[in-house]
Amino acid sequence: MNNVIYFKYLFVMAVVTYLIRALPFALFTKQINNKYIKSFLAYIPYSVLTAMTVPAIFFATGSVVSAAIGFGAAVILAVRGKDLITVALCASAAVLVVDLLL
DSSP states (O other): OOHHHHHHHHHHHHHHHHHHHHHHHHHOOSOOOOHHHHHHHHHHHHHHHHHHHHHHHHHSSSOHHHHHHHHHHHHHHHHTTOOHHHHHHHHHHHHHHHHHHO
16 A cells, blocks of 8 residues: 555544544533433443453463453452452453363
């Protein structure tokens, strides 16, 4: 790819990214008072983070089985209220043990 095409793509990407971030400030001048819209917007960061993280979990290891067991361990510990470092270390340990056994 030559530099002209590269910089055209880069410029389009920068404009699109800027518009996505700037348009809500320009269009919505009043505070949102609808409780349904506010609750919807409150859950967007969690859903986007989940949508990016969960597929990466299953492709991070060489085996889907070890990834699933590590994911299961992480979910169980997170539901029980453990802190993030404990969940991450235990899930990693579970994946390591399963990979060593397989």
